[in-house]
Amino acid sequence: MAVQFIDLKVQQERIYETILENIKGVLKHGQYIMGPEIKELEERLGRYVGVRHALSCASGTDALLMALMAYGVGPGDAIFTTPFTFVATAEVVSLLGATPVFVDIDPATYNIDPAHLQEAIAALEDKDPKQHPLPKGYEHLSPKGIIPVDLFGQAADYDRINEIATSKGLFVLEDAAQSFGAQYRDKQACALADISATSFFPAKPLGGYGDGGMVFTDDDGLFEQLKSVRVHGQGTDKYNNIRIGINGRCDTLQAAILLAKFDIFPEEIELRQKVAQRYNELLRTADGITCPFVAEGSLSAWAQYSIQSDKRTEIQDALKEAGIPTAIYYPKPLHLQDAYGYLEYKKSDFEVSEKISERIFSLPMHPYLREGDQARIAEIIRNV
Numbered sequence: 338m339a340v341q342f343i344d345l346k347v348q349q350e351r352i353y354e355t356i357l358e359n360i361k362g363v364l365k366h367g368q369y370i371m372g373p374e375i376k377e378l379e380e381r382l383g384r385y386v387g388v389r390h391a392l393s394c395a396s397g398t399d400a401l402l403m404a405l406m407a408y409g410v411g412p413g414d415a416i417f418t419t420p421f422t423f424v425a426t427a428e429v430v431s432l433l434g435a436t437p438v439f440v441d442i443d444p445a446t447y448n449i450d451p452a453h454l455q456e457a458i459a460a461l462e463d464k465d466p467k468q469h470p471l472p473k474g475y476e477h478l479s480p481k482g483i484i485p486v487d488l489f490g491q492a493a494d495y496d497r498i499n500e501i502a503t504s505k506g507l508f509v510l511e512d513a514a515q516s517f518g519a520q521y522r523d524k525q526a527c528a529l530a531d532i533s534a535t536s537f538f539p540a541k542p543l544g545g546y547g548d549g550g551m552v553f554t555d556d557d558g559l560f561e562q563l564k565s566v567r568v569h570g571q572g573t574d575k576y577n578n579i580r581i582g583i584n585g586r587c588d589t590l591q592a593a594i595l596l597a598k599f600d601i602f603p604e605e606i607e608l609r610q611k612v613a614q615r616y617n618e619l620l621r622t623a624d625g626i627t628c629p630f631v632a633e634g635s636l637s638a639w640a641q642y643s644i645q646s647d648k649r650t651e652i653q654d655a656l657k658e659a660g661i662p663t664a665i666y667y668p669k670p671l672h673l674q675d676a677y678g679y680l681e682y683k684k685s686d687f688e689v690s691e692k693i694s695e696r697i698f699s700l701p702m703h704p705y706l707r708e709g710d711q712a713r714i715a716e717i718i719r720n721v
């Protein structure tokens with residue numbers, strides 16, 4: 338059988354009957370919008386993560402957007418985040434008329450570098466782009482929040498990030514789209530900041546059969562805001578609108594499918610550790626290959642197993658020749674994307690992100706990847 342980048346078939350075979358039963362349950366009660374499966378999913382995932390409030394929504398992007406809307410983010414607000422992420426992280430900031438202020442990543446974890454974060458905040462406070470690159474229009478911005486991204490499944494350095502945020506009066510929104518199931522110190526991902534957002538896009542660690550997402554917070558006030566934002570800014574009822582909101586609901590059918598998938602999710606997180614461990618052993622000594630680094634006290638959800646090499650293209654070609662798919666996350670940092678041209682950042686503003694984007698690529702990664710396939714992948718890489 339061919340090696341899949343992310344194999345959703347094996348998983349489906351394991352839980353096929355439960356998925357069908359859950360779907361049939363929804364067809365029977367017919368509550369396609371906000372049916373009982375929505376509440377059940379929110380309760381189960383909230384308990385797993387260890388936060389008081391979990392609110393399902395239509396996608397990871399909406400989860401991020403709704404979190405920012407709950408904080409009332411808008412024009413004049415600076416939101417610090419990394420340029421080495423999926424575009425959605427920064428896109429939601431721009432959608433609200435606020436401005437992403439990019440901060441380079443740590444070369445080992447690929448997550449936002451707390452030292453650079455401090456410099457960026459100071460540069461903005463002093464209105465001095467010589468201290469740290471700032472976006473066009475920085476003179477009119479005030480620091481408001483930080484969006485660390487738990488890239489490839491590993492939590493960012495929240496001890497330091499939260500400390501910086503507290504000292505500066507900023508909120509922290511955890512982009513946990515890739516890290517649901519990860520751990521940091523004694524906590525689960527999605528419980529590491531003031532508010533967190535995750536995604537159920539099919540390729541994410543807990544993926545559904547379509548789009549979906551969830552917001553997590555311990556803050557009662559934010560939770561009230563989120564509930565309203567999710568349904569067009571509703572007040573006491575649907576036709577009483579007290580703020581501008583969106584249609585951000587998760588479908589009942591999607592929740593029913595996710596419930597079946599969540600049954601085996603903790604076990605899949607364990608399996609992912611084994612698969613990653615095997616890759617590490619097979620590739621650690623390979624010439625010119627940088628394996629993933631997982632920080633002390635951290636457990637990755639292994640959304641991706643990403644390695645670095647100067648011979649990226651040759652390796653990808655050799656693997657492709659053997660029918661093995663790979664992918665590049667991310668080939669171009671956000672500050673160099675046309676969509677962000679308006680911020681007028683320049684090449685070499687964020688050198689770590691730029692350098693890594695030229696060397697990084699991801700190997701097939703899923704809980705059911707077989708040892709023999711991994712050995713074959715490693716063999717091909719070593720031969721290049």
Ligand SMILES: *Cc1c(COP(=O)(O)O)cnc(C)c1O
Nearest residue numbers: 396397398423425426514536538
């Ligand atoms: C996937 C992803 C998102 C967006 O999630 P969707 O469910 O696709 O909207 C946001 N941030 C990061 C880091 C992601 O990987």
